Amino acid sequence: QVQVMESGGGLVQIGGSLRLSCAASGFTLEEYAVGWFRQAPGKEREKVSCIRLSANITYIAYSVKDRFTISADNAKNTVYLQMNSLKPEDTAIYYCAVDEGDCSAGYKLFGSWGQGTQVTVTS
Secondary structure, three states: OOEEEEEOOEEEEOOOOEEEEEEEEOOOOOOOEEEEEEEOOOOOOEEEEEEEHHHOEEEEOHHHOOOEEEEEEOOOOEEEEEEOOOOHHHOEEEEEEEEOOOOOOOHHHOEOOOOOEEEEEEO
């Protein structure tokens, strides 16, 4: 069964860093795109990053450009989101999910969502 599980969230100060992990099971990172999304209370879910290893595709949202980096460890079947220079507006629940495409789709076409991990940036 295709499944992902997020971890690595926490409470950080403005300017701090976190590395989120998305552990994949039931598939390899060569088979699907893996996206990172976030959702703050009262706001729509936002795609922040995505990777499709087999197509050498990465996506990063403009809102986190130059601060967040997506990477993958194929041997560990894990996708990471390195988050630096964190801002209060980065506070959200962060999810990963999968898609069979090329990272171009929005969140509505992703599936097999993880449970999410909370990121809170203090002001």
